[in-house]
Amino acid sequence: MAKRIKDPGIGKSSNRHAKRFINQDGSFNIKHVNRPSSLSESYNYLISISWWKFFLWVVVGYILVNSLFAIIYIILGVSDIAEPTGSIFMDFLNAFFFSAQTITTVGYGAMAPKGMLFGIISSFEALIGLLSFSFITGLLYGRFSKPKANIKFSNSIVLLEHNGVDSIMFRLMSGSSNVMIRPKIEATLALSQEGDDKKYINNFYSLNLERNSITYLPTTWTIVHPIDEKSPLKEFNREELSQLTAEILLLVSYYDESFNQEVHQVHSYVLKNLKKDHRFTPAFYYNELGYTVLDHDKLNKTYENKPGKL
Secondary structure, X not given: OOOEEOOOOOXXXXXXXXXXXXXXXXXEOOOOOOOOOOHHXXXXXXXXXXXXXXXXXXXXXXXXXXXXXXXXXXXXXXXXXXXXXXXXXXXXXXXXXXXXXXXXXXXXXXXXXOOHHHHHHHHHHHHHHHHHHHHHHHHHHHHHHOOOOOEEEOXXXXXXXXXXXXXXXXXXXXXXXXXXXXXXXXXXXXXXXXXXXXXXXXXXXXXXXXXXXXXXXXXXXXXEEEOOOOOOXXXXXXXXXXXXXXXXXXXXXXXXXXXXXXXXEEEEEEHHHEEEOEEEOOOEEEOOOXXXXXXXXXXXXXXXXXXXXX
């Protein structure tokens, strides 16, 4: 008989239209409103976003700052840094290039400020450049040094008879060539159901797994939850399982040698995405020299398990 557990931190209130708690990228599906912002949150955002977004922000910021100073130089008189061309666009480009040389402290010598006012403004811009590049350097260090789990989860979650009982399975692997040391996993079922008062509530159950920890993981690990007498899903048939508003919440931890500490990663699966009677395609094999070859592209591949086929 499955026993309910306390709310793991999600909240018991629910809704018939409630979306999943954890997105596929591992982030929590929470929309914040009326939240005060701070510089520390900007730092956390910039070291957490993808690399292409990070460099996009750097380029956009670089262009905006130089454009701002270029406009200031044009308003004050571009003749104090370069010979006027008679074209506003060309004068803006000259002012922009002068600003870029100033903020990066390159100074090719082709353009130089004249007068006290331009000297003060260009000196202030050089200071902004020094502070900006120091800040970006700190962000780059933070991005490289921040401990981050690198686990790849299969897109598919399958329902298959295993050892005589229907079982829910998914698998995971390391996203890098590093071996995951002592990985362990916790699985919690969040089941949204309508109560007698017509209100929806979340009920939480700890899922028993065939194995919830191993010593090391150099290849793939298939996680198996048998739907036996101890499973909270035992009362539902195969068709009902895929119709449930249910989500399997996962927390995976392992020791990462790159950071010399334990790292964590969250993920989830919704039961509506169950693939019935499918098996995972083996993702590793031995080559003719005896080496184990791990094919990352096969992590998500499954095939239909036909009767009599292993």
